[in-house]
Amino acid sequence: AQSVTQLDSQVPVFEEAPVELRCNYSSSVSVYLFWYVQYPNQGLQLLLKYLSGSTLVKGINGFEAEFNKSQTSFHLRKPSVHISDTAEYFCAVTRTDSWGKLQFGAGTQVVVTP
């Protein structure tokens, strides 16, 4: 079975400051990794995904994440946040051999203030 741990439940950050959201996972098999964002009263939108290849993954809206196999981590970063980045962020994993079942972390609430 897989599990996902998001180490911070809430991250307050000032506008134009950098932000890092931490995600660790455990799995006995190889996995695909995802970051989703959920704006208030909306569905989930994919920010980026790691399937294979380069460990640095770039996504939409200036976000990037780095896959670290030895530390089983997939941390999300943005060098300069905007007010509009205020949202809930979910890290998720799925097995590579049966990728229909996404396992989500508990989520990190990012609150950007001026």
Next chain:
Amino acid sequence: DTEVTQTPKHLVMGMTNKKSLKCEQHMGHRAMYWYKQKAKKPPELMFVYSYEKLSINESVPSRFSPECPNSSLLNLHLHALQPEDSALYLCASSQGRVEPMRQFFGPGTRLTVL
């Protein structure tokens, strides 16, 4: 068209009512999903349909009954729900040719059970 649509957006129902949630996608995806999301929590998988057949049921109570009439449409029939079933119900689809493992989410139906 990269959109998953869900209707209705909001639904209020009594415990004796019967209602249905509808989800539609026209991306040619062959897998469709129902998730339940309580406030401040990650989505929890309920059902997965693959090629119009139910492939995963995450031990969901029988008062929730999924249906996949065709490859573009997914319904969730609700009957004799409890107040604790109040939540955001999200539909997703995947298994397109270009990004098979990526799930596309709809905006959700906000359900309140009185």
